Amino acid sequence: MSVKLNVRMEMPGKEPKEFSYDFDQDVITLGRDSNNDIQIPLTTVSRNHARIVHEGGEYFLADLNSTHGTTHNGKPVGSGGKKLLRNG
Numbered sequence: 001m002s003v004k005l006n007v008r009m010e011m012p013g014k015e016p017k018e019f020s021y022d023f024d025q026d027v028i029t030l031g032r033d034s035n036n037d038i039q040i041p042l043t044t045v046s047r048n049h050a051r052i053v054h055e056g057g058e059y060f061l062a063d064l065n066s067t068h069g070t071t072h073n074g075k076p077v078g079s080g081g082k083k084l085l086r087n088g
Helices: none
Strands: 003-009 017-023 027-031 050-055 058-063 082-085
Touching: none
Parallel strands: none
Antiparallel strands: 003 017, 027 050, 050 058, 058 082
16 A cells, blocks of 8 residues: 655754655654664654554554654654554
8 A cells, every 4th residue: 555654843943844755565664773764863763763554444653662752743652652643
């Protein structure tokens, strides 16, 4: 299944940046390490920080017990937790 992922990264004191990705896989990894599908080169991002996973026809954002946590729309996902993603 193909998925288009639009990401908006916001950091204090900097202009927000937007990125667009197209994937054809069930798991998309995010983190500081170069082995991730989406690499985020910030020291506050864990090497293997989070992933987006396709399960039962739905997409979820899952925290991988990251040091500084993962947020979705400004709300914490929780260490090791996951959040259902919706289109838009």
